[in-house]
Amino acid sequence: MSESNFTTKFLKVFGIDNQGHNRRDPLNVWVPLISISLALVVGMIVIAASGRNPFRAYALLFGDSGLIPGGSAWRREFAELLIKSAMYIATGLSVALAFKGGLFNIGAEGQFWVGAIVATFFGYWAPVAHTFGTMYAALGSFGWIAQLLHGAICIIMGMLAGGAWAAVAGFLYVKRGVNIVIGTIMLNWIAWFLITSWLVTGPMTPPSQTFTSGSFYVTDTAKLLRIMMPTRLNTSILLVLLAAYATWFLLYKTTIGYEIRAIGYTANIGMETPRAQGINVSRRILQLMFFSGSLAALGGSFFILGLTYQFPNTATMGYGWTGIGIALIGQSEPLGVVLAGLFIGALRTGATSMQVANIPKTFSNIIEGVTVGFIALQVAVRYYLVKIIQHRHSRANPPADQEAAA
Amino acid sequence: MNITQINLTIAQMLDYTTPILFAALCxxxxxxxxxxxxxxxGIxxxxxxxGLVGAFFSHSPWIGLLLGIAIGCLVGALHAFITIRWNGDQTVAGTAVNVIAVGLMTYLLEFVFSTTGYSPQLQNYFGAQAYRVHLPFLAKIPLLGAFSNLSFMIWLGFICTVLMHVLLYHTVLGLRIRTCGENPKAATTLGINVSRVRWFAVVAGAALAGVGGAALSISSFSGFSDSMPNGVGFIGLAAMIFGKWTPFGALGAALLFGTGQIVQSIIAVTGIAPKLAPGLTLILPYVLTLAVLAGFVGRSIAPAADGLPYYKEQR
Structure with a gap:
């Protein structure tokens, strides 16, 4: 009997049943860390079960991930880590922001690619590209101003388009009651096929090229500035950190953010309370989807303006799906998303080296997926954590004390 | 376009339909x-x-099919364990399955066959002549002639649709399943074990998705490619919604979307509208599904308790 009291007390202290709504809950930090550790163990088992040396594989994975300084290639690896992380943090923020408002934006994938294609368009479209080209030539040593402006226009247009794409799902949700998960999944594939099977194989391709060559290349002024020569590292990581700060500010320092969180708290019981408070729920949901979509699109514009400089024919889906994992690992907090994004970026960077040990680079997907699986199981993880804490507690304090306390 | 060509096109369309149908039935x-x-x-x-591994090493597609069913059940049990035993978020658990599938299958492809991108080709698969269902008496009839020489998997899809309809609407178990989806609390008060019924539905459904996957690698094609299933699962999801959560509705939607998939090749053969962009035909399933959900083309409504974890004794 005393034990059950004890358990309830722990449940209360750790806010077990409110699924992460209590921001001060220390388990919010422990659940993702434990999930990642368990996933790394599962990864080791997979490697060992296929008759390979898991320690060698992990040495390659983490040695070349850019996390550990030192070695000749470290600067390059560190740059790659930051370039990859910037895109993942952007989609992670997108999903996390929507989570805060109680919406599951599974469509970060589509919004990412919409942002990418629009950024490509403004990167090569003659009226824009030509203006900034002349400006660059005229400014001489101040040419970087033209570069900043052109890049900014590409990114802003991409973000507007991505936001609008997400707002379509928001509109269908608030006006017609279409489930946001289903709506965004459908919009993902609509965006993907419109871009890869139509725009990039027809209207946006140079006529002389074959259909496998991807879109036009953006002009030099549209490319993101490099900040650490000779590596490819560009300003994307700075921009995404700014976006993370803006997301935090929006959520915790503005009225809109307060209202978004109020909607999120009550999302599974009908959002009557915020409505009664006079919050315009439909309008806030539309705005939330717009912000969320524009964050994913920011990642898409990094992909084009910082890495490929055109919409490549070889583009594969996955950035938005990874973003979901990152938002979950980061427990939907902007700081958590940044850290989770850096971790996944490191995994992806290191996984390329594992090919030496005959392990495909998609190995990082296994770790990501298993981590997300354990986070879905977080009720179980929390349950056993509390049991362990409880066990240690009862060993430290003899049962007699407990009886007295209860 | 003569009769033979039409029949071939229909047969090809049915080939595309089958994986979508199994996913939708799941x-x-x-x-x-x-x-x-x-x-x-992911399943x-x-x-x-x-499915491919089973068929490749046993030289029999039947073993492949069984292995596909087994792995489907296993992954389904994982999903059920997370979402029913521990009331985990169903969308998050599904995302985990999808992401794991991407990583793990590429890993196993490299491990088992030491190849990247494609597995070796199968000799014995359901698409091969020896494994087709021959119905010679249909061959001379226009349109029905397409059904005279189909892969076994396609017929299995039709049979499963009918069985599913009977199960859901004409048996006690079906009534219980639907009660658990509409109002689990009412089900509990009637003495139905909600979590057991849900376990059955998820695992049996996932077995069907496993068959759908096997239909791709050992029936529609004769090998596994790393890009599989290339979103077919999501088309299946769309087909399920477009078919209003009913087996025959799902069949109709799968046929429609299967047609959408091969409209491209029909255009190529017949020369109708050569300028039509392929992207515009590929988005058809998704646009139609959104239209149906939004109520522009006859409204589609999900079961009331769909996606909600069930806490027994919660008020």
Whole structure:
């Protein structure tokens, strides 16, 4: 009997049943860390079960991930880590922001690619590209101003388009009651096929090229500035950190953010309370989807303006799906998303080296997926954590004390 | 375009339809019991790979099919364990299955066959002449002639649709499944074990998705490619919604979307509208589904308790 009291007390202290709504809950930090550790163990088992040396594989994975300084290639690896992380943090923020408002934006994938294609368009479209080209030539040593402006226009247009794409799902949700998960999944594939099977194989391709060559290349002024020569590292990581700060500010320092969180708290019981408070729920949901979509699109514009400089024919889906994992690992907090994004970026960077040990680079997907699986199981993880804490507690304090306390 | 060509086109369309149909049936069974399974794309990937492995090493597609079913059940049990035993978020669990499937199948492809991108080709698969269902008496009839020489998998899809309809609407178990999806609390008061019914629906549904995956690798094609299932699971999800969460509705939607998939090749053969962009035909399933959900083309409404974890004794 005393034990059950004890358990309830722990449940209360750790806010077990409110699924992460209590921001001060220390388990919010422990659940993702434990999930990642368990996933790394599962990864080791997979490697060992296929008759390979898991320690060698992990040495390659983490040695070349850019996390550990030192070695000749470290600067390059560190740059790659930051370039990859910037895109993942952007989609992670997108999903996390929507989570805060109680919406599951599974469509970060589509919004990412919409942002990418629009950024490509403004990167090569003659009226824009030509203006900034002349400006660059005229400014001489101040040419970087033209570069900043052109890049900014590409990114802003991409973000507007991505936001609008997400707002379509928001509109269908608030006006017609279409489930946001289903709506965004459908919009993902609509965006993907419109871009890869139509725009990039027809209207946006140079006529002389074959259909496998991807879109036009953006002009030099549209490319993101490099900040650490000779590596490819560009300003994307700075921009995404700014976006993370803006997301935090929006959520915790503005009225809109307060209202978004109020909607999120009550999302599974009908959002009557915020409505009664006079919050315009439909309008806030539309705005939330717009912000969320524009964050994913920011990642898409990094992909084009910082890495490929055109919409490549070889583009594969996955950035938005990874973003979901990152938002979950980061427990939907902007700081958590940044850290989770850096971790996944490191995994992806290191996984390329594992090919030496005959392990495909998609190995990082296994770790990501298993981590997300354990986070879905977080009720179980929390349950056993509390049991362990409880066990240690009862060993430290003899049962007699407990009886007295209860 | 003569009769033979039309028949071939129909047969090809049915080939595209089958994996979509199995995925949609998985969704129908699972969601009627109240569990959303977004991971069915991932389960199909599991089914496609293990189906191929079984067929490749045993030289018999039957073993492949069985292995596809087995792996489907296993992944379904994982989904059920997370979402029913521990009331985990169903969308998150499904996402986990999808992401794991991407990584693990590429890993196993490299491990088992030491190749990247494609597995070796199969000699014995359901698409091969020896494994087709021959109905010679249909061959001379226009349109029905397409059905005279189909892969076994296609017929299995039709049979499963009928069985699913009977199960859901003409048996006690079906009534229980639908009760769990509409109002689990009412089900509990009637003495139905909600979590057991949901376990059954999720695992049996996932077995169907596993068959759908196997249909891709050992029936429609004769091998596994790393891009499989290439979103077929999500088309299945769309077909389930477009078919209003019913088996025959799912069949109709799968046929429609299967047609959408091969409209491209029909255009190429007949020369109608050569300028039509391929992207515009590929988005058809998704646009139609959104239209139906939004109520522009006859409204489609999900089971009331779909996607909600059920806490027994919670008020």
């Amino acid at each position: 969704g129908v069974l699972s969601e009627n019991a109240g569990v959303v399974n977004i991971g069915l794309d 199909m990937r599991f089914g496609a790979f293990f």
